[in-house]
Amino acid sequence: MSSLEDDLLFAKNHSYVVQMEQMVVQSMYKYMNPLFLLCGSIGNLMSIFIMRKMSIHVWSSCIYLTALAMVDLIILYIDCGNNWYKQLTKVDVSVMIMTSSDAMCRVYLFFYNFIFHFSSWLVVAITGECLISIRHPVFKYKSCTREHARAVILLIAVLLIGINIHYFWTHGIVTMRGNHGQVCIYVNEFSDIFRDQIWQYLDILIKDIIPVLVVCLLVIIMTMFLNISNSHTKSMEPVLKKYYMDIEAFKELRQVVIVIAVIFMLCTLPRVGVAVFRHCVTTYGVMPYTQSLSAKLMLADAVCKILSYANHSLKLFVYIFFCRRISHWTKKSTKVFLSQSCSMNKAHRTDSYYQQKVAEKPSSAPSQSFIESNSVQMMDPRIHINHHREPHRKPRVFTQTQV
Template structure:
């Protein structure tokens, strides 16, 4: 094992436990805070709760499997044919839903900034639940193919069974197209939407700030407080979106060229470089599923207050609603 291979293995062994630990803590605490009575009827809280659930699934189905492989040389996908199919099914749905729940909540914030008079109509709790169910249903149907095309195959060189595509020519051809579909759904389209929405939101806020620069600040306490909530929520979502935009493109770019890996890797050194690159881009994408709670906590004072209140065992120290700004 050369130096690059060693580093790739160490990345897979060292980083996943920390990501899983902190990601689980953060996402569970996020779900607990956002499902409190004061928050559960708000559109933003519902979206972010759904996002936290899918982030948990990503960490526990995807990252945990890789860590077990490198630590114990056990692949949980290879224990049964049904387990192989089910694991792929859940993992792909989790990644895709995570991206699109973020798109949905950002779109809601875009509507709140550009069309504030339509927020209460568009971002009703009922509408948000319908959107979440529609996103989930779409990806459930889209990924049903795993139960047909994936299964256990015997590796003649190692004499072990591996979870892989079955020997079906038509399905293999289909999967070549599906890889591009998944790439667009998971990364390219969300990146485009999030980038466009973020730029639009920033432009709108800057324009609004220039118009009101010479105006007297609102003296009404309720109006001022609501404006502060809107600003904090917008900043939080912009930060979360920025992390997504930074962390997901590398693995997307790598997957595009994955087909040429074996052709380009002519030497052991080339293969080691690819393995190290694969480990790094995976850590980046899983980092995105780990950090959301900490981004909420660092950028939102109202979220911090509710977390502190929760950790104080429910003492009524704070009475703010962190997601009220969108409703």
């Protein structure tokens, strides 16, 4: 009897822990996602404006960072915003879009996976460009131009489109049994091996594992050559200035890129660990997949998503902290925006005040004070003319006969 009571008590505590973990996940999405959306919207838009302005001085680095800010903004809206809206209204916007038509099912899945892959490989590209600028500063002017950066971004986009294009024929809308709605899933008549094995490994390799390994290797090489490069850059400054590049901004952005690469690794490695652990549990049966384990994996996924949202939304603070030029432009832009907003509000309040005063005046009989003020202000036009013509009169001349 005591063992039965212990089992019931354990089951009750176990269900309570599972409910608590689910409530923690919901609270994280509900209260933290709007902060990331607000900071990410303002920060990424300001980053796009600043990097486009700064690309004249630092060339290709700002082109990569501009593209990265655009991609981060899209990811925040389609993933972070969707999770927040789902917690508020219990409506999944992504599911609504995918089930609207067969074409939207394929296009949305293709774009969703493509944009996440593109974000990771943009970090790889800018880290490689930073390594070239550290190891060979003069060679940067030949290989790290704005045209070269656009070509690299286009090459990455074309390769990732080729990898993700299978969504246009492997997925579609399927009606559930009993007419219980429609779902956008993998179509059954195609290969199950590709769905269960090939694409799962390929997706995590392209999205997380290969970019993290490449960025980690590049960061290690950069730290090895960083001290040598600083002394070499000082000796090469007269040569570098001939190319009309801002040397100080170039050095500051180099630090920014290294910090962004490190943050990318720290935010991506937990996601890789959770994905590998889940795959081992579901595929190879390393441990039983219970309800408690499912809740813990859900909590781990939520933490990984929060880290990812922080990586996509808080890059402007990294720019401001490590780059004085960006900090100066950000403060200046903020002051201009606030001053314009205050002047517009003041003008709006003034217009509202005068409109209210005009509306308060009676339309038929004007007040006595208004009449008196008008009578004081209005003068006889003849007096006004004579007053002005008086100095111009000719003096009268008397002749002797008149006298």
